[in-house]
Amino acid sequence: MTTTAADTTPRPPAGRAGYMPGEPGMWFFIIGDLFIFAVYFVAYMIYRGQQPELFLHSQQFLSPGIGVINTLILLTSSWCLALGTEAARKGNSAAAFRLLAATFAIGALFPLLKMVEWVPKLAAGHSPGENLFFMYYYVMTGLHLCHVLLGLVIIGFMLRHLRHRASPDIKFIEAGAVYWHMVDLLWLVLFALFYLMR
Amino acid sequence: MNIATAALAGTLADSGRPWYKSPKLDQYICFWSVPVFYNLFGLVFVPLSWMMPPRSPTNSIDGVVAFMQSPNLLLATTILILCVALSAVGNAVYMSQMRRMAVSPVLRYAFVVGAITGAIVGCLFPMFCFGLGAFREGYDPEVLQLLYDFGYMSFIGCLGCFFLNWSCLGLSILLDEKQTLPRWLGYYTIWQSVTEIFAMTLWVSDSGPFAWDGVMTFWFNMLLYVPWQFIVYFCIYRAIRQQPESELDNAPYVGGAARA
Amino acid sequence: MTEYLRNPLTGVWFALTAITIFSWWIGQGQGSAYQLDAAITVSVLVMAALKAVLVIAWFMEVRLGPAWLKRTTYGWASGLLVLLLLFYWLRV
Amino acid sequence: MNTRGQMIMLWTAPLAGALFLLAYLLFPAFSPPMAPSMSPEEVAAFFNENLAAMRGVVVLANLLGCLLVPLFAVIVVQMLRVINSSPVFAYAYLLCVGIGITAFILADFAWGVALYRPDRDPQLISLLNDMAWFFFIAPAGVLVVQNLCLAGAIYLDARPEPVFPRWVAHFNVVTAALFVPAAFSIMHKSGPLAWNGALSFDLRLLTFTVYVAVMFWVLLKVVNRQVEGEGVAA
Numbered sequence: 141m142t143t144t145a146a147d148t149t150p151r152p153p154a155g156r157a158g159y160m161p162g163e164p165g166m167w168f169f170i171i172g173d174l175f176i177f178a179v180y181f182v183a184y185m186i187y188r189g190q191q192p193e194l195f196l197h198s199q200q201f202l203s204p205g206i207g208v209i210n211t212l213i214l215l216t217s218s219w220c221l222a223l224g225t226e227a228a229r230k231g232n233s234a235a236a237f238r239l240l241a242a243t244f245a246i247g248a249l250f251p252l253l254k255m256v257e258w259v260p261k262l263a264a265g266h267s268p269g270e271n272l273f274f275m276y277y278y279v280m281t282g283l284h285l286c287h288v289l290l291g292l293v294i295i296g297f298m299l300r301h302l303r304h305r306a307s308p309d310i311k312f313i314e315a316g317a318v319y320w321h322m323v324d325l326l327w328l329v330l331f332a333l334f335y336l337m338r
Numbered sequence: 339m340n341i342a343t344a345a346l347a348g349t350l351a352d353s354g355r356p357w358y359k360s361p362k363l364d365q366y367i368c369f370w371s372v373p374v375f376y377n378l379f380g381l382v383f384v385p386l387s388w389m390m391p392p393r394s395p396t397n398s399i400d401g402v403v404a405f406m407q408s409p410n411l412l413l414a415t416t417i418l419i420l421c422v423a424l425s426a427v428g429n430a431v432y433m434s435q436m437r438r439m440a441v442s443p444v445l446r447y448a449f450v451v452g453a454i455t456g457a458i459v460g461c462l463f464p465m466f467c468f469g470l471g472a473f474r475e476g477y478d479p480e481v482l483q484l485l486y487d488f489g490y491m492s493f494i495g496c497l498g499c500f501f502l503n504w505s506c507l508g509l510s511i512l513l514d515e516k517q518t519l520p521r522w523l524g525y526y527t528i529w530q531s532v533t534e535i536f537a538m539t540l541w542v543s544d545s546g547p548f549a550w551d552g553v554m555t556f557w558f559n560m561l562l563y564v565p566w567q568f569i570v571y572f573c574i575y576r577a578i579r580q581q582p583e584s585e586l587d588n589a590p591y592v593g594g595a596a597r598a
Numbered sequence: 599m600t601e602y603l604r605n606p607l608t609g610v611w612f613a614l615t616a617i618t619i620f621s622w623w624i625g626q627g628q629g630s631a632y633q634l635d636a637a638i639t640v641s642v643l644v645m646a647a648l649k650a651v652l653v654i655a656w657f658m659e660v661r662l663g664p665a666w667l668k669r670t671t672y673g674w675a676s677g678l679l680v681l682l683l684l685f686y687w688l689r690v
Numbered sequence: 691m692n693t694r695g696q697m698i699m700l701w702t703a704p705l706a707g708a709l710f711l712l713a714y715l716l717f718p719a720f721s722p723p724m725a726p727s728m729s730p731e732e733v734a735a736f737f738n739e740n741l742a743a744m745r746g747v748v749v750l751a752n753l754l755g756c757l758l759v760p761l762f763a764v765i766v767v768q769m770l771r772v773i774n775s776s777p778v779f780a781y782a783y784l785l786c787v788g789i790g791i792t793a794f795i796l797a798d799f800a801w802g803v804a805l806y807r808p809d810r811d812p813q814l815i816s817l818l819n820d821m822a823w824f825f826f827i828a829p830a831g832v833l834v835v836q837n838l839c840l841a842g843a844i845y846l847d848a849r850p851e852p853v854f855p856r857w858v859a860h861f862n863v864v865t866a867a868l869f870v871p872a873a874f875s876i877m878h879k880s881g882p883l884a885w886n887g888a889l890s891f892d893l894r895l896l897t898f899t900v901y902v903a904v905m906f907w908v909l910l911k912v913v914n915r916q917v918e919g920e921g922v923a924a
Contacts (some may be wrong), residue, residue, distance in 0.1 A: 218611075219608070223602055
């Protein structure tokens with residue numbers, strides 16, 4: 141993913157005001173992605189306002205229990221990843237590897253639970269074609285799921301990187317971490333919009 | 339990086355030489371065919387056929403019949419027949435940049451397939467659906483509506499080929515350690531390919547934001563796509579200009595001779 | 599292990615978890631009756647924005663980042679919250 | 691490396707030519723070409739009368755469409771030997787070949803589907819027939835760009851001893867121009883520009899025949915020259 145040679149990258153000092161984790165190109169991606177999703181969220185709100193009864197009625201068929209568990213899953217895996225990034229920065233590769241492995245293991249539960257959530261809904265006839273709410277629900281959570289899967293792949297590469305490199309490229313670890321936190325962040329908004337609000 | 343020196347070398351080499359003597363003339367010819375193509379393409383799909391902006395899938399049957407028999411559709415189809423192959427030239431411009439990148443040729447090979455299929459199902463066939471309606475009077479309204487649906491759905495819902503193409507292009511840009519094209523463009527290209535996926539909803543949605551004329555399926559994509567198309571060609575133009583002449587395939591033949 | 603527990607990131611994680619469970623509890627407030635409810639919506643969206651800011655600041659480490667990055671990302675969270683609430687009210 | 695593969699691919703062209711001639715002579719829709727002014731009922735009646743012959747040619751043409759690909763593939767290989775600053779013309783040419791062949795095959799399929807249930811509503815048979823003619827015309831437009839790409843590559847060949855002689859480029863430009871009128875045939879129902887007219891049908895098919903024959907002969911010489919020039923084994 142990144143071309144910066146690890147050995148020449150200076151480790152950020154302890155007080156790191158003005159420091160940007162990851163590479164600038166990654167931030168371009170993160171910020172752009174956030175804005176694209178923001179446009180979709182606002183569009184959702186506008187269409188919801190046009191037929192609130194339909195949206196509220198359809199919302200009843202979601203499973204807020206699975207939603208909240210998935211939120212906690214993402215938050216916890218993000219936490220592990222943040223700790224892992226710090227450990228890697230301190231040069232403690234072994235601890236970083238363990239924490240990233242935990243991130244991966246916890247994060248991998250998300251797609252599984254998503255299937256547990258989706259399959260019975262589809263079986264009960266709540267397909268994307270049913271109405272606008274379900275279309276939004278499947279499209280947005282599906283798009284987010286793609287981000288989660290990509291994130292898991294990236295974390296896999298980070299794990300491999302940590303295992304094979306004596307001094308890991310911290311910029312790469314940071315960039316992957318920022319991406320995963322963004323996935324977490326987007327889910328927080330999705331959760332509020334689809335499961336919680338009235 | 340060596341971009342500055344390359345730009346300098348490019349400028350020096352270009353100076354004092356008429357444009358038609360440039361060793362990169364083949365690339366420039368193909369590059370400048372792109373604005374020609376997009377102008378014709380715009381002409382065909384907007385003022386001639388008024389197919390774009392997309393008409394509603396909930397259009398009344400009379401509206402469909404009136405549109406499908408509008409006279410300029412045949413002129414639009416004719417122009418498209420003549421210029422559809424220019425899309426191949428434009429895609430070849432991408433491919434020759436992808437060839438310069440330090441990536442596996444597999445990305446280019448996949449791109450070839452996407453470019454060929456996309457030109458037929460995402461460009462020529464949809465226009466033919468409308469042209470066929472205009473070609474002969476007296477077809478049943480149901481037949482015309484079938485053509486109308488088929489035309490719009492294959493034009494706007496043709497996402498697989500373009501998803502493949504832009505993913506291959508974006509991935510090439512991101513994996514390329516030489517940074518032939520800037521990395522941010524790679525990320526932008528990936529968004530472009532991901533938003534193509536949104537078009538899949540039109541296959542199950544007959545009205546509202548996810549239909550083929552919907553905000554989510556069409557307009558947001560346009561918002562991202564139109565600037566992207568301009569920016570990507572601008573970046574490619576810069577990449578062609580900045581390519582050092584010593585790197586060109588014809589360098590051993592023209593490089594020395596032209597300067598001597 | 600205790601070293602992780604003393605890490606400020608753990609405090610952030612705890613806060614995020616608490617807010618999540620709290621907002622879920624609020625969301626369940628009406629039981630099975632799903633009606634328009636501005637109080638629930640506003641509190642849930644505000645909490646989501648708050649969580650977003652926590653994630654941005656601590657996990658993504660923007661709190662240490664350059665000023666433009668802070669402006670952009672915090673601006674994103676607050677701007678999104680304002681627009682969502684605006685369109686919730688406007689019902690255009 | 692040797693040129694045996696290229697030679698084999700090249701020599702499929704005469705076979706393709708012979709089969710094309712056979713198909714052309716046997717295809718009732720082509721001799722004489724169906725008039726675009728025929729009403730749906732006339733089209734359906736025509737199809738019903740010529741069912742066996744047309745079906746036979748449709749089956750044959752399914753194969754035929756792809757039989758010319760080897761010739762074009764040899765052209766791409768030789769275009770990649772031409773030295774420009776990049777292979778951009780060769781890439782464009784390759785993509786054009788794919789687009790043109792796909793359109794040709796879709797034309798064949800439209801006719802095939804129309805013939806499959808000849809008792810279908812005449813409107814639908816006529817629609818499929820129109821669609822087949824549209825797709826049959828499309829490769830003419832593709833060939834215009836395709837030939838110009840080849841011409842461009844030849845004009846800009848930087849080799850001291852060019853791969854293709856220069857007149858081949860002129861020849862491609864001229865043939866490209868001769869294909870242009872065919873594209874206008876969907877705007878006319880009668881006259882020389884209609885799809886059965888002198889410019890759209892006879893001129894176009896004649897040009898294409900001459901083009902393939904000349905290019906075959908040119909490529910034979912080009913590949914042989916590659917053998918001599920680069921010392922590759924024949």
